Structures are given as C-alpha cells and as structure tokens.
Amino acid sequence: MTTLTLSRALNEGLRKALEDNPKALIMGEDVGKLGGVFRVTDGLQKDFGEARVIDTPLAESGIIGTAIGLALRGYRPICEIQFDGFIFPAFDQIVTQLAKMRYRSLGTVRLPIVIRVPFGGGIGAVEHHSESPEALFAHTPGLRVVSCGDPADAYTMIQQAALSDDPVLFFEPKRRYWDKAEVDVEGGLARALPMDTARVLSEGTDVTVLCYGPMVRTCAEAAVAARDDGRSLEVIDLRSLAPLDTETIFASVRKTGRCIVVHEAVVTGGIGAEIAAEVTQECFYSLEAPVLRVGAYTTPYPPSRLEEHYLPDLDRILDAVDRSFGY
Amino acid sequence: MAVKDAGRAARSADRAAAREPERQADSAELIQLLTPEGERVEHPDYPLEISAEEIRALYRDLVIVRRIDFEAIALQRQGELGIWASLLGQEAAQVGSGRALGPRDMAFPTYREHGVAWCRGLDPMKLLELFRGVSHGGWDPTEHNFHLYTIVIGSQALHATGYAMGIQRDGAVGEDGEAVIAYFGDGATSQGDVNEAFIWASVNNAPVVFFCQNNQWAISEPLERQSRTPLFLRAKGFGFPGVRVDGNDVLACLAVTRKAMQAAREGQGPTLIEAFTYRMGAHTTTDDPTRYRLSAELESWKLKDPIERVKQYLIRTQQAEMSFFDEVEAEAAAVGRRVRASCQQMPDPTPESMFDNVLTSETAQLAAERAGFAAYLESFEAEEAVLAEEGR
Numbered sequence: 137m138t139t140l141t142l143s144r145a146l147n148e149g150l151r152k153a154l155e156d157n158p159k160a161l162i163m164g165e166d167v168g169k170l171g172g173v174f175r176v177t178d179g180l181q182k183d184f185g186e187a188r189v190i191d192t193p194l195a196e197s198g199i200i201g202t203a204i205g206l207a208l209r210g211y212r213p214i215c216e217i218q219f220d221g222f223i224f225p226a227f228d229q230i231v232t233q234l235a236k237m238r239y240r241s242l243g244t245v246r247l248p249i250v251i252r253v254p255f256g257g258g259i260g261a262v263e264h265h266s267e268s269p270e271a272l273f274a275h276t277p278g279l280r281v282v283s284c285g286d287p288a289d290a291y292t293m294i295q296q297a298a299l300s301d302d303p304v305l306f307f308e309p310k311r312r313y314w315d316k317a318e319v320d321v322e323g324g325l326a327r328a329l330p331m332d333t334a335r336v337l338s339e340g341t342d343v344t345v346l347c348y349g350p351m352v353r354t355c356a357e358a359a360v361a362a363r364d365d366g367r368s369l370e371v372i373d374l375r376s377l378a379p380l381d382t383e384t385i386f387a388s389v390r391k392t393g394r395c396i397v398v399h400e401a402v403v404t405g406g407i408g409a410e411i412a413a414e415v416t417q418e419c420f421y422s423l424e425a426p427v428l429r430v431g432a433y434t435t436p437y438p439p440s441r442l443e444e445h446y447l448p449d450l451d452r453i454l455d456a457v458d459r460s461f462g463y
Numbered sequence: 464m465a466v467k468d469a470g471r472a473a474r475s476a477d478r479a480a481a482r483e484p485e486r487q488a489d490s491a492e493l494i495q496l497l498t499p500e501g502e503r504v505e506h507p508d509y510p511l512e513i514s515a516e517e518i519r520a521l522y523r524d525l526v527i528v529r530r531i532d533f534e535a536i537a538l539q540r541q542g543e544l545g546i547w548a549s550l551l552g553q554e555a556a557q558v559g560s561g562r563a564l565g566p567r568d569m570a571f572p573t574y575r576e577h578g579v580a581w582c583r584g585l586d587p588m589k590l591l592e593l594f595r596g597v598s599h600g601g602w603d604p605t606e607h608n609f610h611l612y613t614i615v616i617g618s619q620a621l622h623a624t625g626y627a628m629g630i631q632r633d634g635a636v637g638e639d640g641e642a643v644i645a646y647f648g649d650g651a652t653s654q655g656d657v658n659e660a661f662i663w664a665s666v667n668n669a670p671v672v673f674f675c676q677n678n679q680w681a682i683s684e685p686l687e688r689q690s691r692t693p694l695f696l697r698a699k700g701f702g703f704p705g706v707r708v709d710g711n712d713v714l715a716c717l718a719v720t721r722k723a724m725q726a727a728r729e730g731q732g733p734t735l736i737e738a739f740t741y742r743m744g745a746h747t748t749t750d751d752p753t754r755y756r757l758s759a760e761l762e763s764w765k766l767k768d769p770i771e772r773v774k775q776y777l778i779r780t781q782q783a784e785m786s787f788f789d790e791v792e793a794e795a796a797a798v799g800r801r802v803r804a805s806c807q808q809m810p811d812p813t814p815e816s817m818f819d820n821v822l823t824s825e826t827a828q829l830a831a832e833r834a835g836f837a838a839y840l841e842s843f844e845a846e847e848a849v850l851a852e853e854g855r
Contacts, residue, residue, distance in 0.1 A: 198659035205625020
C-alpha cells in the first residue's frame with residue numbers, strides 16, 4: 137500500500153496502461169512537457185516519448201477526431217479534455233462519430249478511446265471550469281460513462297477504462313485531485329471491482345444515498361453526521377453512470393425504502409432524474425418516500441463566490457434526509 | 464436602419480471588389496491533361512505515362528459508376544431507396560483519384576464517393592443498403608481500405624489525419640510507405656473539423672492527401688458563400704502545398720493524386736487537391752436545384768463532361784474500336800440489371816437487430832429492453848393465433 141493523491145493515482149494508472157500496451161497513447165493539450173494543468177500526466181512524456189504522449193494543437197474536436205483515426209489504425213488513445221466546459225467543441229465527434237461507429241459498422245469497428253475529463257466545481261474557478269456535463273454523455277447510446285471518487289478507484293478504473301474496447305468518458309473529480317488515500321499499486325486488476333459496478337461505501341438501514349465523483353466524500357461525511365442524529369445512511373458510489381448498476385441500487389432501496397441521489401450536476405434531466413424513474417418503476421412497493429434529488433439548481437454555473445450556495449454540501453444532503461423522513 | 468445596412472453592405476462589396484486583382488493574382492492555372500474536346504495536353508509537373516489499355520480501363524470505370532448512379536436514382540424514384548446522393552458529373556474526380564491509390568492506402572469518403580468505392584472494390588450493393596435504410600453502411604473498412612461513409616460534413620477529415628498519424632507511428636512512411644486520402648466537398652471547407660485536420664496534418668507532417676471535390680454547390684449555396692479565396696490556396700496558410708486540378712479530367716486527377724499520395728508516402732506531408740468539377744444533378748434525390756441555379760450553368764458544364772472527352776480521345780487516337788464502347792455499354796447495363804434486382808430483393812433487417820452492436824458487451828439495461836421488445840412483438844403473434852383459432 138502506498139499513500140497517493142487522486143491525481144498521482146491516475147498518473148500511476150496511466151503509466152501502467154502505457155507500460156502494458158504499446159498501442160496505448162496519451163493525447164491532449166499540455167499533457168506532455170507540462171504534465172497537464174493538473175499534473176495528471178506528469179513525467180509520462182519524458183518516459184514514453186513524444187510519439188506516445190502527444191501535445192496536441194488547441195482544438196478539442198481535433199483531439200477526439202484524430203483519436204478516432206488513430207484507433208481505426210489500431211491505437212488506443214487516452215485523451216485529456218483540459219476542463220469540463222471545453223468538451224463541447226468535441227461534442228460532435230463524440231456523439232456523432234465515436235459513440236456510433238461500432239453500431240454503424242455492424243460491429244466491425246472498435247474504438248477503444250478513453251476521454252478523461254476533470255469535472256465539477258468547488259475550486260473557485262472562472263466560468264466554464266466547474267461544470268458537470270456527464271448526463272449529456274450518459275444519454276448517448278454507445279458510450280460508457282464512469283467517474284472515480286477516491287484514489288484507489290482512480291488507479292484501477294483508469295486502467296480498466298484503458299483496457300475497454302468501448303469508448304469511455306472518464307470523469308475525474310477535480311476538487312478531489314489532492315485528496316490522499318492508500319492505494320494498492322502492487323495488486324493487479326484481478327481483484328479490482330469491475331468498472332461498471334457500484335460500490336457500497338457504508339452500509340446503512342434507513343436511507344440509500346447514491347453519489348459519484350466529488351460527492352462521494354461529501355456523502356460519506358454526511359453518513360457520519362447523520363449517525364449522530366440516529367439515522368443510518370447507506371452510501372453507494374455509483375462509479376458507472378452508463379450503464380448504471382441498477383442491481384446494486386435496487387437491492388439497497390428495497391432494503392431501506394428511501395432513496396436520495398446526490399450530484400453536482402443540474403438536477404433537471406440529470407442522472408438523478410434517470411435513477412428516480414428507474415427506482416420508482418422497479419422498487420415502487422418498497423418506497424416509503426419519493427426519490428429525492430440533491431444537485432445544482434437549474435441555472436448556469438454561477439460566479440465562484442456563489443458556488444458554495446450552488447453546490448450540494450453536507451447540510452443539503454442532511455436536509456434531504458430529513459425531508460425524506462417527512463413523508 | 465435597413466438603408467444604412469444596405470449602404471454598409473455595398474461599401475463592403477466595393478472594398479472586396481477592389482482587392483479582386485490581388486486575389487486573382489494568386490490563383491494558379493487549372494491542371495489539365497485532357498481537354499474537354501478530348502485533346503491530350505502535357506503538363507511539366509505532371510507527366511503521365513499511361514497505356515491505351517489503362518485509359519480504356521478508366522473509361523470503363525467512368526461509364527459503370529455513372530450507370531450505378533443512374534440506376535440508384537431510378538430506384539429511389541420507384542420507392543426502392545429512401546434517398547440517393549448522385550455523383551453525376553464527378554466521375555472523373557472520383558475514378559482518377561480512386562485509381563491513384565495503392566491497396567494499402569486508406570480512403571475516408573463522404574456519402575457521395577460511389578466512384579471511389581467502385582475503385583476500391585466495394586460491392587455497390589453495400590452503398591444501396593445505406594440509402595435504402597437497411598444499414599448505416601455496415602461494411603468492414605479494413606476489407607478494401609475504404610472507410611464507412613461519413614454523413615456529418617467534414618468529420619472524416621480528422622479521422623483520416625489521425626489514421627495518418629497512426630501510419631507514422633507504425634513506421635510505415637518512406638520508400639514503401641502508406642498514405643491516406645480524405646474526401647470532402649467545397650461546403651466542408653467551412654467546417655472547423657476540416658480546418659483542424661489541416662492543422663493537425665501540417666504540424667505532424669502526416670501522410671494524408673485532402674481531396675476536395677469543389678462541385679460548386681453545397682446544396683443550394685454557391686462557393687461564394689463558403690470562400691472568397693480559391694480553395695486550393697488555403698493550403699498555403701496551413702503550411703503545405705495546394706493544387707487545383709480539372710476535376711472533370713480523369714487523367715489529370717489520376718496524375719495529381721498519384722504525385723500527392725507518393726509525396727505523402729515518402730514522408731513529405733500533406734497536400735490539398737481541389738478538384739474543380741460540377742454537381743450535374745441535385746444534391747440528393749430530395750433536392751430541387753431549379754430553385755437556386757440557372758440551367759445555362761448546367762448546360763455549360765455539360766460541354767465539359769468527364770466521360771465524353773475520354774471517348775473522343777480514344778476514338779480520335781484510335782486507341783479503341785467501336786466494339787469496345789459497345790462492350791462497356793453492355794457491361795454497364797449488366798451491372799445496372801444486377802443493382803436493380805439485388806436492391807428489390809434486399810431483405811429488411813430483423814427488428815431485434817436494432818439492439819446489436821451498441822457496445823462490445825450488452826448491458827443489463829439493453830438486454831432487458833431487447834427482451835421486452837421481443838415479448839411485445841410476440842404478444843401480437845399470440846393475439847393473431849387466438850384470432851385464427853376462433854376463425855375470425
């Protein structure tokens with residue numbers, strides 16, 4: 137076991153991916169010499185060369201479009217989109233090309249491409265640097281969408297994503313990049329939880345709390361605080377947003393009878409809305425209260441001086457727990 | 464306000480007109496090896512050693528792809544195809560460039576490259592599948608080194624460039640190298656993706672040839688709506704050579720593409736080829752070009768027909784007997800008959816197949832949707848069985 141920050145764990149995972157497969161490439165803006173603006177790719181160009189760790193021109197559609205071409209040639213590009221809000225120039229390539237190529241080719245084409253996206257707020261950034269666009273991709277058939285919540289998952293999940301023969305949108309909780317935890321860098325992937333499986337972080341009996349990415353730590357803290365109020369929260373890190381591990385979700389909700397989904401993204405049309413619909417349909421007779429969502433308001437991301445009011449936090453989660461018990 | 468705007472627009476047009484000589488000064492000649500009248504001309508930069516047999520083979524390609532196109536339009540009119548994007552008028556650009564490719568080169572087409580598809584050896588029925596709505600393409604791009612048709616304008620220019628970067632990483636550039644050709648039209652040159660592809664190709668010195676068929680029209684918009692500068696000149700600003708070729712001259716298209724591909728294979732980087740041609744037909748079978756262009760323009764381009772000039776040349780130089788033309792005509796007719804018959808017999812895919820090939824492994828959610836759909840379909844069969852039993 138080694139103590140690593142989340143960004144360092146990703147770096148080690150990426151290094152492993154590059155070592156294990158000579159076809160794996162890293163490409164993006166400033167990922168080479170600089171090591172990425174968050175240093176996630178620090179030192180990789182030095183060790184693997186400019187042909188495998190590619191500083192690209194500054195155009196996101198170009199990054200994903202050329203990654204598709206490289207994948208058609210047999211390579212396995214791992215792309216970095218520098219910030220969540222900058223993924224939109226690449227949205228066309230991701231949705232119309234990357235997600236549909238396998239389908240269009242009747243399965244003859246595989247595009248094993250990972251798109252890493254630092255996402256979410258809480259770092260006092262300027263506009264377009266704090267967004268949570270994951271639902272847009274989860275809505276698009278043909279993509280896998282995952283998010284890591286802690287360093288241990290960051291290390292294994294980025295490797296699993298690199299091994300996937302499907303395109304993977306890999307959302308990294310940027311405000312947790314500096315969080316530290318024990319990571320088993322010696323253990324292989326054999327013992328790791330599959331990438332599309334949710335993890336029960338803390339077992340509980342009263343309310344199921346579903347979260348991912350930056351909200352994992354916040355929900356874990358809420359579970360500790362709720363215990364003081366005599367309430368037992370079952371916190372589940374979804375890890376995969378497309379597909380959703382509904383088996384784990386339904387089993388928990390059938391046990392607790394209550395469900396709260398927490399994410400930084402806008403609640404309207406979000407992952408929480410999807411889960412609420414699924415849970416209502418499949419666990420209807422187990423529910424003691426409606427499924428509640430805790431997330432951002434349906435506004436553009438506000439100036440950072442307001443983000444503490446905008447983003448879900450421990451108190452808003454506990455408030456939702458109270459409301460759930462109010463039914 | 465409107466008057467003020469009009470005045471401003473007029474002044475802006477005046478300023479543009481004042482710079483016209485400057486722009487024209489940069490415009491180079493049209494590279495031509497066979498005139499519209501069928502006269503063979505030489506070009507110092509593009510010497511072409513070509514046998515009578517090879518020219519006859521190009522003629523055969525031109526006639527057959529025009530025939531496939533003709534049949535497909537008719538099949539659309541008969542309701543057998545949902546839509547068809549005609550290549551009429553662009554046969555020489557496609558056959559000339561298509562025959563310049565080696566078997567290991569890779570082509571990235573738009574949705575109108577039926578002539579290139581023919582040159583690569585793709586069964587024309589695969590194209591008809593797409594336009595009939597039976598598949599989205601569905602051929603294996605590695606089989607003929609011909610990628611799937613791309614419908615979103617310009618996206619494939621980036622795929623081609625990325626593929627070329629892969630060739631570089633495979634060490635497949637040099638004496639015995641490989642290269643890529645990206646097809647797109649004049650409209651696509653306005654897309655960000657095409658411009659980004661130029662940048663990526665340039666800074667990486669990637670072995671890719673950008674083959675722009677300037678057919679003068681992007682549906683209803685003439686070239687003036689896309690560009691104030693001749694398209695091939697744009698390459699200069701990106702740092703690689705651009706060349707304009709008579710897109711209705713199959714020999715010039717062959718020679719120019721061969722040279723650019725060879726340069727790419729040898730590591731000399733990208734070239735932009737602007738094949739100056741004309742879309743003789745509608746954008747697609749749903750389009751009505753009489754709403755936006757004059758028939759006189761069409762008539763003037765008919766005089767530059769890409770097939771007729773080859774025929775005239777072969778006759779005048781006695782490189783083909785009249786029986787040759789009859790044989791080609793008969794072969795084209797046979798291809799046409801096969802296209803018609805195969806199209807009419809083409810089965811629809813099974814309803815359940817719409818769930819196939821979303822991801823490499825089916826998710827639980829999709830498996831449930833597939834099962835639910837199958838049960839829903841079966842419920843009708845069960846109902847019909849009951850009704851049949853009751854004798855209704």
